[in-house]
Amino acid sequence: EDQVTQSPEALRLQEGESSSLNCSYTVSGLRGLFWYRQDPGKGPEFLFTLYSAGEEKEKERLKATLTKKESFLHITAPKPEDSATYLCAVQEGPTGGYQKVTFGTGTKLQVIP
Amino acid sequence: DAGVTQSPTHLIKTRGQQVTLRCSPKSGHDTVSWYQQALGQGPQFIFQYYEEEERQRGNFPDRFSGHQFPNYSSELNVNALLLGDSALYLCASSWDRDTEAFFGQGTRLTVV
Numbered sequence: 001e002d003q004v005t006q007s008p009e010a011l012r013l014q015e016g017e018s019s020s021l022n023c024s025y026t027v028s029g030l031r032g033l034f035w036y037r038q039d040p041g042k043g044p045e046f047l048f049t050l051y052s053a054g055e056e057k058e059k060e061r062l063k064a065t066l067t068k069k070e071s072f073l074h075i076t077a078p079k080p081e082d083s084a085t086y087l088c089a090v091q092e093g094p095t096g097g098y099q100k101v102t103f104g105t106g107t108k109l110q111v112i113p
Numbered sequence: 114d115a116g117v118t119q120s121p122t123h124l125i126k127t128r129g130q131q132v133t134l135r136c137s138p139k140s141g142h143d144t145v146s147w148y149q150q151a152l153g154q155g156p157q158f159i160f161q162y163y164e165e166e167e168r169q170r171g172n173f174p175d176r177f178s179g180h181q182f183p184n185y186s187s188e189l190n191v192n193a194l195l196l197g198d199s200a201l202y203l204c205a206s207s208w209d210r211d212t213e214a215f216f217g218q219g220t221r222l223t224v225v
Contacts, residue, residue: 043119
């Protein structure tokens with residue numbers, strides 16, 4: 001069965017303490033991997049799309065990387081405002097055909113001042 | 114650009130009732146997807162609309178139905194509400210199916 005697994009479930013960091021969040025997937029025909037940030041009670045906010053192994057994207061203190069089996073979201077020198085749940089989603093399926101999007105359960109990040 | 118807007122933001126319904134949730138996509142987007150997010154879980158795909166037709170559907174019963182209008186806005190209807198339907202319902206819009214989706218703030222549905 002296709003799966004998207006995020007780890008850890010929760011992460012507590014001191015302000016400035018860099019770390020990485022992991023998203024591992026077992027799907028065939030990957031079309032894209034998405035990272036979102038979600039604040040409590042709000043909809044997910046789009047961060048990155050990665051399409052192929054070896055691809056990297058950066059935005060402020062965040063950097064996303066992709067391999068054939070997993071993606072990492074690296075957070076460099078985090079600030080308290082980076083506290084949120086980070087969701088990973090995988091899109092699979094043939095061009096022009098049924099495409100399935102599967103979300104992981106997220107990593108809840110707390111950054112302590 | 115107002116982004117993706119959903120209404121209402123909160124809703125309380127009684128078991129067995131019917132509910133309609135609404136979504137206006139981001140300007141320039143023609144595809145609308147609906148998701149259900151239970152507390153502590155990732156969003157679960159319900160269905161996707163494109164050109165006023167349901168193009169894809171997740172593993173949800175027929176009690177969940179939808180509609181897309183010519184202006185690309187969309188509705189999600191849920192009949193015969195169950196307690197387990199209580200969740201955050203998210204609408205996401207995109208330009209066709211191959212691009213990233215942008216989400217609205219969601220509608221919090223509570224079934225009592």
